[in-house]
Amino acid sequence: MTTQTRERRYFPAPDVGTQDNGIRFEAYRRDDTEVRLSFIPPGAVVTGRDPEKARVGMIVRGGLSVTVGEVVKVMRPEHDVYVVPPHVGLSAVNSTAEEAVLLEITRSKSGEKYPAPTGYFLEPLESRKFVKMDVTFFLADWIELMIADIPGGGQMPYHKHSHEQIGICLEGRYDMTVEETSHELLFGGTYFCAGQEGHSAENPNAGLARSLNIFIPPRYHRVPKQEEEQETP
Template structure:
């Protein structure tokens, strides 16, 4: 039977902070990884400073100007991902007159390395159909993001694999199961799934549910030309791609 402590590891409650400039941050933790959902009012900033963690960020609402190291780019919602290795500063500002939402993953795990693209930014790697869902992938050397639309009545069958998986609900609502624990996720709701922990998702509602699912290391793709990446791991599930 799944205990309350185990459920909190799979579906942690948010730590919420409201800053003086109106920025609201929801923070979700499991072990060495933090997921942050930050709501930025017009003109609000996320100040930059080097930290000892790798950072991966995606705008999920509005537009945000982000700077990684010396590289600045205006990021559009779900169109770009930035990857900042440990020790490289990351900052953001909402230059628009509308509210914007920034999704971040911060991670520092012993034994892992976190290389970044030469200019720190990723664009979509591939969009296609997968298990009845419309999906779009972003791929870096050590991490892969999959934005997925689960149609009304659709599901991702329960399965296991060797890759760590983390997910955040971006739109609508859906039921997520990890091991024996199930929760309805709504915007910002986050789950953590370690290697070989069983998991699946279902959308029993009429409206499409949208999520981003993060795989460490990349599960479905490898960046072309990377000679230093690890070999593909053998998965225990038999999903049809």
């Protein structure tokens, strides 16, 4: 595998465009998964894309009123997450006076199941210190999200695990390495890391960097399988 091929596989360049309703987007893809940043102007209506796929979304900036099935929620930045299984309706509207930025993951992989949490929405599970970083977790049966603040000079040492990991830069900038390929991530920059692909992160800058890290299946708060729950006294 050439250096350029590795770069594109771990750190794909985005497809960019503007929809008829004025929503700009940046879409990053690897295999069966897409990460999309949508920049939604005031008054714009968002209709659910790819209804055959599972969708997980978080507001990064601004506010958005989201309807999943018959459940309506005004989502707050980095506080609310929707988890929508295939074939469930999803729509949203930006009823504020400011642009909203929606980060959405869509996925459809053979053999995987995508159950929804009760009410379709998640709030933070816990916040704590982790490797000298402030982190906040969100947890569903098949996916775990971790927002991490990487201080100036902070780093996540090189390591491997069986879980798939995807990361997006939310603020500042930091250096990400997957296998032997390194890349500086700025806002929206995305990396894809399959199971057992070694990776590390470092913030060599003075300012704070902020990232969203996604684990499939959950890594830090593993959800027991249904049959295991039934066997537990």
